[in-house]
Amino acid sequence: MSKINLRVNGESQSIDVPPMKRLLDVLREDLHLTGTKEGCGEGECGACAVLMNGELVNSCLIPALQASGATLCTIEGVAQNNTLHPIQQCFLERGGAQCGICTPGMILATHHLLDKYPDPTMEQIQEGLAGNLCRCTGYMRIFESVKKAAEVRATT
Amino acid sequence: MQESQPILGASPLRKEGRAKVLGAARYIDDITLPGMWHGATVRSSIARGTIRSITFDPAIDWPQFTIVRATDIPGENTIVHLTKDHPCLADPHINHPNEPILLLAHPDKTALIAAVKGVKIEYDELPGVFTIEDSEAAVENEDAARIIWPGSDAGGTANCFKQYLMYTGDKDEAEAGINAAFEAADFVVEGEYSTGAQEQLYIENNGVIAECFRDALGAIESVCVRGSMQCPYYLVHALTLVFNLPEDKCRVIQVETGGAFGGKEDFPSVIGSHAALLAMKCGHPVKIVYDRAEDMAATTKRHPSRTRHRTAVSKDGRLLAGTIDIAIDGGAYATLSPVVLSRATIHAPGPYKWPHLRVRAKAMATNIPPHGAFRGFGAPQSLFALERHMDKVAQAVGLSAEELRRRNFLATGDCTATGQLLSEPVDMQHLLTRALADSGYHEKLARFEEENKTSSIKRGVGFAAFMHGTGFTGSGERRLNSLVHVDILEDGRPCILVSSTEFGQGTNTILSQVAAQTLRMPYESIVVAQPDTSVVPNSGPTVASRTAMIVGKLVERACEKTLATLRESEGLPEDFTPQQFTAATLAYRAKHGSLRSSVRYEPVAKIYWDDDLYRGDAYPGYAWAVYVAEVAVDMNTYMATCTRFDALQEVGKVMHPVLAKGQIEGGVAQGIGYALYEKCVWQNGHMANNQMTNYIMPTSADLPPIHVHFEETPCIHGPGGAKGIGELPMDGPAPAILNAIENATGMSFTAIPLLPEDIFERVTAMKNAGSEALNPGVDLDTESEVTA
Numbered sequence: 001m002s003k004i005n006l007r008v009n010g011e012s013q014s015i016d017v018p019p020m021k022r023l024l025d026v027l028r029e030d031l032h033l034t035g036t037k038e039g040c041g042e043g044e045c046g047a048c049a050v051l052m053n054g055e056l057v058n059s060c061l062i063p064a065l066q067a068s069g070a071t072l073c074t075i076e077g078v079a080q081n082n083t084l085h086p087i088q089q090c091f092l093e094r095g096g097a098q099c100g101i102c103t104p105g106m107i108l109a110t111h112h113l114l115d116k117y118p119d120p121t122m123e124q125i126q127e128g129l130a131g132n133l134c135r136c137t138g139y140m141r142i143f144e145s146v147k148k149a150a151e152v153r154a155t156t
Numbered sequence: 157m158q159e160s161q162p163i164l165g166a167s168p169l170r171k172e173g174r175a176k177v178l179g180a181a182r183y184i185d186d187i188t189l190p191g192m193w194h195g196a197t198v199r200s201s202i203a204r205g206t207i208r209s210i211t212f213d214p215a216i217d218w219p220q221f222t223i224v225r226a227t228d229i230p231g232e233n234t235i236v237h238l239t240k241d242h243p244c245l246a247d248p249h250i251n252h253p254n255e256p257i258l259l260l261a262h263p264d265k266t267a268l269i270a271a272v273k274g275v276k277i278e279y280d281e282l283p284g285v286f287t288i289e290d291s292e293a294a295v296e297n298e299d300a301a302r303i304i305w306p307g308s309d310a311g312g313t314a315n316c317f318k319q320y321l322m323y324t325g326d327k328d329e330a331e332a333g334i335n336a337a338f339e340a341a342d343f344v345v346e347g348e349y350s351t352g353a354q355e356q357l358y359i360e361n362n363g364v365i366a367e368c369f370r371d372a373l374g375a376i377e378s379v380c381v382r383g384s385m386q387c388p389y390y391l392v393h394a395l396t397l398v399f400n401l402p403e404d405k406c407r408v409i410q411v412e413t414g415g416a417f418g419g420k421e422d423f424p425s426v427i428g429s430h431a432a433l434l435a436m437k438c439g440h441p442v443k444i445v446y447d448r449a450e451d452m453a454a455t456t457k458r459h460p461s462r463t464r465h466r467t468a469v470s471k472d473g474r475l476l477a478g479t480i481d482i483a484i485d486g487g488a489y490a491t492l493s494p495v496v497l498s499r500a501t502i503h504a505p506g507p508y509k510w511p512h513l514r515v516r517a518k519a520m521a522t523n524i525p526p527h528g529a530f531r532g533f534g535a536p537q538s539l540f541a542l543e544r545h546m547d548k549v550a551q552a553v554g555l556s557a558e559e560l561r562r563r564n565f566l567a568t569g570d571c572t573a574t575g576q577l578l579s580e581p582v583d584m585q586h587l588l589t590r591a592l593a594d595s596g597y598h599e600k601l602a603r604f605e606e607e608n609k610t611s612s613i614k615r616g617v618g619f620a621a622f623m624h625g626t627g628f629t630g631s632g633e634r635r636l637n638s639l640v641h642v643d644i645l646e647d648g649r650p651c652i653l654v655s656s657t658e659f660g661q662g663t664n665t666i667l668s669q670v671a672a673q674t675l676r677m678p679y680e681s682i683v684v685a686q687p688d689t690s691v692v693p694n695s696g697p698t699v700a701s702r703t704a705m706i707v708g709k710l711v712e713r714a715c716e717k718t719l720a721t722l723r724e725s726e727g728l729p730e731d732f733t734p735q736q737f738t739a740a741t742l743a744y745r746a747k748h749g750s751l752r753s754s755v756r757y758e759p760v761a762k763i764y765w766d767d768d769l770y771r772g773d774a775y776p777g778y779a780w781a782v783y784v785a786e787v788a789v790d791m792n793t794y795m796a797t798c799t800r801f802d803a804l805q806e807v808g809k810v811m812h813p814v815l816a817k818g819q820i821e822g823g824v825a826q827g828i829g830y831a832l833y834e835k836c837v838w839q840n841g842h843m844a845n846n847q848m849t850n851y852i853m854p855t856s857a858d859l860p861p862i863h864v865h866f867e868e869t870p871c872i873h874g875p876g877g878a879k880g881i882g883e884l885p886m887d888g889p890a891p892a893i894l895n896a897i898e899n900a901t902g903m904s905f906t907a908i909p910l911l912p913e914d915i916f917e918r919v920t921a922m923k924n925a926g927s928e929a930l931n932p933g934v935d936l937d938t939e940s941e942v943t944a
Contacts, residue, residue: 034186035179037414039359040448044848047359075179088177092169095814098822099660100176101360101414107177130857133848135357135415136660138825139856141818 004068008033009077023062024048027074035075035104039133046132049105050074056112058131075104078111086152087111087145096145098136106132110146119150164673164876167814171664171684172412181412184363184384185445192365193222195434195444196268198258198275199454200250203284203523203841204304207248207257213274221271222438224259229433230376231400235425236393239310242489242526244398244429250279251304252488252525253842254454256426261434261442284523286841288462288483291315291520305521308490317486317519318494320501322770324513324573333512334468337477341468345552349465349541350907351890353485353836354458354829356530357853358659360384360414362423362455363445366431378405379432384413385424387697388655388689394425395432410687413659417826418529420659421699422492423455452846456528457836459484459496459519463504463541473555473563477512480504482538486519487526493519496527498629500534502774503887505573506542507584507623508564513573524841529699531823532886535624536830543620543891544906547898557895561588561621576773581869582780584621587804591619591782594865595802600786601899608900612791615799616900619784620891625775626873626880627702630765633776637757639693640710642671642718643685644751648738650675650715651683654695656707658684661882662815663703669811670708670875674715677734693754701880704811705777708875710755717753760873776873779881781805783824783888786860787896794915796897798828801862801889808871808879816881820864823885829854831890835909 002019005012008031015030027033027050036059039047043058050059051073078085087110090096097103106129113120113128120128125146126139134142175181212218226233226247233247234240246255260271285291285304294302295315303314312318323330338344364383371377379395388408395406408428413420427444434442446454461484468476482500486493501517550560565584571577592598597617604615627633641653650671658664668682675682685692695707718741722728725747726740744751765772786800803820810816833852837844845851870877890908898904903918919925 028186034182037183037360038185039361040848042448042847042849045359079178084174084177091177092173095167095170095818097170097173097176098662098818099358099360099413099415100172100181101183101358103176104179107179126857130855133359133853133855135359135417135826135853136822137818138821138823138862139859140821140862141814142856 002065004064006067007071009072009074017064019063019065021064022060023064023067024059026064026067027059033074033076037101037104039101044133045102046105046109047102049108049132051108051112056109073108075107078107086156087114087149090145090149090152094145094148095141096137102132102134106134106142110149113146114150114153118153120146163679164669164811165809167812168665168669168679170662170815171668172658183360183412183414184365184382187365187382187411189365189367189441192441192443193261193263193434193438194265194268195259195261195431195442196272197256197430197444198260198272200246200253200255200257201277202250202279202281203253205250205279205281207246207250208278208280210258211276213276216271216274220262220267222261222434224433224437228437229398230436232397234397235429236397237422237491238494239308239490241305241308242491252523253840254525256430259430259434261438284841286522286524286838288460288485288520288522291522304523312490315521317490317521318497320497320515320517320770322501322515322574324510325575330512330514334477334479334514337468337512341476342471343469343552345467345469345549347465347545347548348462348906349544350462351460351537351540352909353460353527354530354834355452355836355851356417356419356457358415358417358419361446361448361451362420362427363443364424364428364431365441365443366428366435367441368432368436376401376436378407379436380407380409381428381432382409382411383424383428384420385410386416386420386657386659386699388657388687389694390422390697391425391428392689394429398429399432407688407690410657413657416659417531418533418699419456421529421697423528448848449846452851453843454525456491456526458530459486459493459527459534459537461485461500461537463538465541465545467545467549469549469553471553473553473560475508475510475564478510480513480515482515482517484519484534484537485522485524485527487522487524489526491526492528495629496529496534498534500538502574502625502629503535504538504542506539507566507621507780509566509570510573522841524838531826532883533700535883536827536886536890539620539622539887540890540908543622544894547618547895548904557619558588558592572774574774575771580777580871584780587780587782587806587867588621590865591784591802591804594804594863595784595786595800597784604900614789614791614900615787616896616898617784617786618892618895618897618899619782620888620895621782622887623778623780624701624884624887626705626777626779627775628700630767630772630774633706633757634759636696638696638707638710639754639756640695640707640714641693642711642714642753644718644741644745645683646745648741649681649683650677650718651685652711653685653692654707654711655687655689655692656695656703657687657698661819662812663698665815666704666811667708667711670711671715673876674712675718675737676732677737681734701882701884704878705871705874705880706757708878709873710757712875713755714753717755718751721751721753777808777871777879779805779807779879779884781884781888783892785889785892785896787893787900789897789900789915791919794912794919796832796910796912796915798832798860798893800860801828802865803862803885803888804865804867805881805884806867806869807881807884808874809868809877810866811876811878816866817864819881820885821862823883824862824889825854825859827886827889828859828893831893831908832910833858835911
């Protein structure tokens with residue numbers, strides 16, 4: 001067991017876990033943050049995506065030890081005081097979420113994308129989300145959600 | 157009066173959408189019950205044989221584990237679908253790789269990995285059968301060693317789960333007509349088309365949590381399974397047999413479900429029964445959640461198919477007669493293959509008039525994990541064949557793909573191949589005109605022909621015309637006899653009680669819209685009960701594009717019944733406000749304690765289906781569509797890409813434009829994957845690429861713009877005129893794309909998935925391949941089945 005210190009969604013956490021435990025399992029099992037989902041367990045689908053020190057990572061590929069000292073943002077940290085973040089609001093209004101299982105990772109990927117490209121081109125959106133698989137939407141509603149979120153962001 | 161609240165046709169927020177975007181929606185793997193253990197499955201490593209011995213690695217502390225064997229099953233060792241050929245746990249016969257043999261449970265999930273490996277199973281192996289052709293050959297050659305399925309009480313013969321024979325009209329007359337037409341035809345066009353297996357690839361794997369309750373004497377009293385699923389009552393039915401318990405002692409609760417597409421129609425009966433058996437034996441709740449590799453290796457996929465067409469056509473392009481022979485690979489057990497085959501059979505003639513037609517269809521057994529339900533349910537297979545074949549027929553006759561279809565489309569007042577009179581308006585001519593205009597088809601056809609002369613990127617356009625029947629086939633809805641309740645809760649809010657489940661397609665939302673519209677209450681006030689079989693009635697399975705039209709209509713009728721009750725009992729006026737409605741419901745409740753309106757499916761008198769003759773009204777309604785694909789084929793890399801997609805469909809009333817577009821776009825994306833990306837690689841019945849890394853579904857970077865267009869012709873059978881749309885978009889993309897590839901390259905491909913290596917092989921094997929030729933000696937010009 002290793003002692004791991006993390007900052008998750010603004011809160012400091014200190015936990016004892018096996019050093020190679022997947023960050024995904026640390027979040028879900030030790031911190032009870034079940035909004036982060038497992039889709040494939042091999043870094044292909046992005047359902048487990050979280051922001052680690054501002055970078056988008058697949059938490060199924062990160063050993064706990066590697067996350068030691070990191071600042072993390074999971075889907076639970078996106079809304080403030082139960083008010084939807086504009087990205088969440090746009091996904092909700094534009095049909096960006098269907099079954100919802102890819103949605104947490106997709107929203108964090110969008111967050112990361114818009115930090116990098118506040119006014120993204122279609123190509124940047126398509127490339128930026130290519131690590132997050134969605135089987136329901138065919139991505140068109142997601143693209144619309146992202147474009148709308150960029151607009152909202154530009155006006156606030 | 158309904159104009160006052162046009163919520164049907166608006167796009168209110170998805171009912172459970174807020175929880176989903178917050179990450180607060182609770183899927184099965186997010187739920188932990190007190191004292192819960194974890195379960196795992198020990199599976200066969202061979203495709204066919206018998207179990208000789210099972211031994212346990214002494215290095216593992218087995219008393220810590222609960223082990224369930226077939227002999228522990230208190231009821232029947234079967235997973236019931238249409239027959240009982242499918243065992244819950246294999247004993248002693250193995251019929252496919254990854255067949256479940258033993259179940260293990262332990263409090264620590266991580267302990268199970270070594271334990272599964274620590275169970276050593278020895279087999280006496282038997283020869284396996286892995287293709288439709290091998291399965292047919294075993295029957296033809298009377299090769300007893302390769303008869304892998306004997307037939308069953310519920311029908312089927314050696315190696316064949318089901319056969320259908322469908323004629324236009326009387327059999328003898330149709331056969332005579334077919335023979336005469338083939339004699340006299342100007343052209344006879346033959347073709348063979350095949351489709352591969354396809355993984356549903358819901359992003360949430362299959363998973364359940366089961367509990368078993370005992371009475372004071374220790375006897376099993378009841379079981380309860382929560383899980384990710386489409387059809388709670390299917391699982392109830394399965395549990396009643398496995399546990400020999402009555403229905404009301406088998407409780408099933410659907411929790412938030414992360415995609416299904418048919419993949420959680422029949423399979424939850426397997427994993428649900430397994431978890432319940434472990435819960436029974438260990439005395440704790442047991443969770444089984446598959447990882448991706450196990451889910452892909454062991455659960456159902458779309459049936460592979462082979463379809464042969466032989467068509468008699470006149471020189472002016474009229475279809476005179478046809479024979480269609482369909483074979484699908486059902487895998488090792490019958491499961492749902494007979495009904496998948498039925499939909500394939502009925503959709504095989506497409507939206508065309510056939511003066512004389514015979515469709516022969518069969519589902520063959522192979523030693524592959526059973527294939528099952530997947531969006532489209534047989535129709536994508538037979539419509540792929542048909543719409544590729546129609547382009548071939550057009551070429552043979554010398555007409556354009558468009559003109560050939562125009563001369564043969566069904567129209568209002570015509571009869572389908574099953575003899576169903578199309579009494580509601582059908583206008584395929586207009587759909588085709590509009591789809592080709594919306595997509596710029598004609599302009600592109602001309603432009604690409606010019607541009608392709610000087611480009612190594614060959615571009616092309618193609619289309620497919622098709623339809624999809626809503627609801628259960630034939631007399632299915634009569635048999636289902638679905639029941640729906642609408643309750644008024646204590647606070648006056650209406651609550652819909654159905655077993656129809658939400659798994660992303662929008663069930664909660666559209667049924668709430670129907671209730672809001674009918675009751676003239678705010679959409680936000682409508683509650684949808686969680687599908688828990690101890691609470692909700694059996695409104696049928698959530699399959700077959702039936703929820704909007706069939707269940708939606710029942711919800712509408714139940715709401716109308718509530719209004720009638722309130723008018724009679726509480727004097728609710730014809731025209732009322734939400735406040736008056738709520739006051740009336742509360743007054744009624746105060747007098748009677750509760751207010752529940754229940755309605756059952758009422759067979760439409762004029763809809764009649766003959767199961768023996770396979771004739772009649774196959775579906776209460778059809779959605780009609782023309783899809784247009786634009787492609788680019790890079791002749792240096794042999795990669796074919798869909799560069800634009802236009803999907804036009806007539807679906808009755810569009811209940812929720814945002815959800816409806818999402819349904820079509822999602823289905824088109826799966827269809828593009830079916831055509832160009834998704835290949836199951838089989839090795840002796842085992843899926844070799846059972847990972848997302850090497851089974852490739854389209855990403856956001858792979859898909860073209862998908863333009864969705866609707867035509868709305870209200871259908872009398874659906875609420876507010878709606879028809880089903882869920883499966884329709886799966887049918888059109890593959891043939892449209894391969895038609896476009898032929899337009900681009902002049903090469904006719906007849907099998908999907910079509911990967912770059914397939915195009916490479918064709919190009920390098922052609923006569924004029926020059927230095928790229930792989931085998932210059934082979935004459936590949938063998939595709940000339942067209943005879944004049």
